[in-house]
Amino acid sequence: MQIGNHILKNNLVVAPMAGVTDRPFRQLCKKMGAGLAVSEMVTSNSLLYGSEKTLRRANHEGEVDPISVQIAGADPAMMAEAAKHNVDNGAQIIDINMGCPAKKICNVMAGSALLKDEPLVAQILKAVVNAVDVPVTLKIRTGWDKDNRNAIEIAKMAEDIGVQALAMHGRTRACLYKGDAEYDTIAAVKQAINIPLIANGDITSPEKAKYVLDYTGADAVMIGRAAQGRPWIFREIEHYLLTGTHMLPPTVEEIHTVMLEHLHDLYDFYGELTGMRVARKHISWYTKGLAGSAAFRHHMNTLETTPLQLQAISDFFAELKTKNERLVYEEESTSPSSEAIAA
Secondary structure (H helix, E strand, C coil), X not given: CEECCEECCCCEEECCEXXXXXXXXXXXXXXXXXXXXXXXXXXXXXXXXXCHHHHHHCCCCCCCCCCXXXXXXXXXXXXXXXXXXXXXXXXXXXXXXXXXXXXXXXXXXXXXXXXXXXXXXXXXHHHHHHHCCCCEEEEEECCCCCCCCCHHHHXXXXXXXXXXXXXXXXXXXXXCCCCCCCCHHHHHHHHHCCCCEEEECCCCCHHHHHHHHHHHCCCEEEECHHHCCCCCHHHHHHHHHHHCCCCCCCEHHHHHHHHHHHHHHHHHHHCHHHHHHHHHHHHHHHHCCECCHHHHHHHHCCCCCXXXXXXXXXXXXXXXXHHCCECCXXXXXXXXXXXXXXX
């Protein structure tokens, strides 16, 4: 898998998710086997470049290459300036968000709302591609709604303008995250373009990743919500694609270790107070479906300091280890849920 001059170690990509794919999470997923991780979307409004949130989202210190930064907006000149600004601050790939279905994004005609305006799409793509000397990629959906699927037209346009890879979620904007993703449109787009195509949507297991790659002919798969609390999904998929066999599930001890390293990275990145609060959702995802976790998660949300948070985690995992060496999920759910917005 290659994007511009960047040769990725495999064809597994972490989807950009607002509130989730911060630097600690991207680094963790890369460590666990992802070949590329795309940042949370960064505003194209230059007035916000100095805001704490934007500065944090643009922080790539120590991050494993290549560094891909997603920008969002609807004004071609502002998007071009945002691309240059992020390249100046370390971005090695610029990703353009035309896939986010969130109302607050679409209401300002950004994200997947742009799919309704193909001339504007062309203007934005040209402005960004011409503004930077790094590869530009694009994230889209199949269209605005089921009666207006224009992904093939957008994909061809993007390739002609110079976009070097396309990620595509198998739903329209109107679908949000409801129902099942469909892969026929992704397969049709793959037949229509020559640049790498990354398939996204409902890829939650090694078997599903192989199915989507085989069915669509896509060059790579993009994993979003399924990696929340389960970053080892990348190594599981890679192993399955290479061998056709499943890895053993991680041990309780390993998950405890991975989780603690992740939390300490969050504390360091955000500061203890904010880091502790950001950590809550990750703790919930890591433990969802494990024996006794419902009461644990409820208790966790009442704790207000990092020492209390860490002690509660230690107690919970100590109890788990007395029951099972490896993770065993109850019927509650094996799939992480999220309030995160996948771009």
